[in-house]
Amino acid sequence: MPVEVKVPSFGDSIVEVVIGQWFKKVGEAISPDDELVEVESEKSTLPIVATHGGVLQEILAQPGETVAVGAVVARLADAGAVVSAPAAPPAASPSTPPATNGAGSAPSATTSETIVMPAAARALAEKGLSAADVTASGPGGRLLKEDVLRHSSTPAPAPAPAAPKPAPATTPSTIVTTTTAPAGERVVRRQPLTTIRKRIAQRLVEAQHNAALLTTFNEIDMSAAMALRKEYQDKFVEKYGIKLGFMSFFVKATINALLAYPAINAEIQGGDIVMHDYVDMGIAVGGGKGLVVPVIRSAEKLSFAEIEMSINKLAKRAMENSLKPQDLEGGTFTISNGGVYGSLLSTPIVNPPQSGVLGMHSIQERAMVVNGQIVARPMMYVALTYDHRIVDGKEAVSFLKRIKECVESPLRLMLEV
Structure with a gap:
């Protein structure tokens, strides 16, 4: 008896997906857990996996089609069944007169x-x-x-009046x-537009229309963080197998600041302000299909190493398009690092329903006055975009200043002061 392959649920907020590449062909043997087809939701690209073995009998949804969650996209026959390949289009009837070009040449192909x-x-x-x-x-x-x-180059006779040709069907191809x-x-x-890019556009426009967004800026002397990273980099790699990056410094500093100014970690729901006593930190990364924001859950409980390993794991999965919907859901605050692409300064957009987003940028040596002397220091501009409906300017400026103090004096992060 044929087994129906249905689009599984990828999360409560996802109701439809777009069919991508089929990994199997009709007539091909299927084993349990084989990846059958790739589908793209508004959040990520995921495979549909076979739950039964058998033979792929029929494909019901073609690449580019939008189908609802729960829809049947294929059928599997029992193992050993003989499945014929899709029939070729019927040949033209002999009674059909052959098409000719203007010079009366051979039939057109x-x-x-x-x-x-x-x-x-x-x-x-x-x-x-x-x-x-x-x-x-x-x-x-x-x-x-x-x-x-x-x-x-062949002269053609004047064409007879003909009915207008139907418009070609659109496909997802370029x-x-x-x-x-x-x-x-x-x-x-x-x-x-891909489904993910449509969703990104929708959410960013939503943020611009529904929130009162302001951005405040500061700059951070990265000397202390760079010195600490250089001193312990080899030992960190030896113990954990990954490099210590600057993102973990900023995640820890942001957590410190969020706990001090909880309104920036809150959100508006209807007429209420919902406060969070935890930090689900979203980290914006460039994935294979565009910008995605995977979330580190309860980041306030994690060490430097655990944060760095979580970031490394999520970034790798983003590049492989293997993030799960649950990896992208929720989040109480977001950090976006445009510096990895060379950005010197930008104004990030809040990821609704969150109330704030921190933008990191490139590190550049600049002339700074320190103790009355002009010296070269590695400096980074940082930007906080926040929703003024819930966050006051004083809180926003103090929040960003707190991050600056923590990164410039990393010992504060260890002591949590």
């Missing part, structure tokens, strides 16, 4: 099997033609650039168009 080569696609766009207008002469029914040029201009050939690529 513009059927569903026609493969349009890239150079031919550009030539079609330049000439204002479609693949159906040209006879394909390449191997396997391929439409070549030479076919388009040959067709264009559409490439080419125009010829005095400056030369210029290519324009058009592709749809």
Whole structure:
């Protein structure tokens, strides 16, 4: 009896997904726990895993289709069953008159099997033609650039009035168009927004519309943190197998500041302010499909090493597109490090319903006055964007100043003062 493969629940907030790449073909043997297809939700890209063994009998959802959670996307037959491959499109009836080009040449190969080569696609766009207008002469029914040029150079009779062609169906693949201009050939690529990017756009616009956002800035002398990191880096790597980064310093300093100014760790729900006595720290990282914000749970209970290992693990999974929905849910505050990409200064946007986000930036040596002397110091600008509906300016400035003091004197982080 066939087994239905359904889209599992990836979290209460996810109601639909977009079908991505199928890893198995119809007729292929399936074992339990095999990855069948990749699906993309508004938060992450995840595989659907087979719960039963057998043979892939039928694929019901194609790449690019949006399907609801719980929808059937494939069926598995019992192991050993013979499954035929999808039937090829029926051949044209002998009674159907062959299509000819303007010169009365041989029948055109513009059927569903026609493969349009890239150079031919550009030539079609330049000439204002479609693949159906040209006879394909390449191997396997391929439409070549030479076919388009040959067709264009042949005088054609005045065309009879014809019904307008239906618009081509849209697909999630990239559409490439080419125009010829005095400056030369210029290519324009058009592709749809991914589900994740749509969700990012929606949330950021929501934050701009619903919150009273302000940003305050400060700068931090990184000398002490850099010296401490350099002194203990080898021992840290030897003990934990990963390098000690600056993010763990800022996570610890931010936790210290959040506990001192809890309104920045709160959120508004309706007419209430919801305070959190814990810190679920979101760390913005660039993943394979765009910016994601995985969350370190109860970060206030973690050591430097545990924070660094958590960041390393989540960043790696983000690059592999293997984050789970639960990795991205919640969060009471977010840190975004634009410095890894070279940003010197920016104004981060709050991740709703949170009330604050800290932006880190590049470390640059700058001339600073220390004890009346001009010296070069490694400096970093930091920015706090906050929701003024719940956080006052005095709290925001004091919060950022607290982070500055902790990073410039890391011993405070050990003593938690």
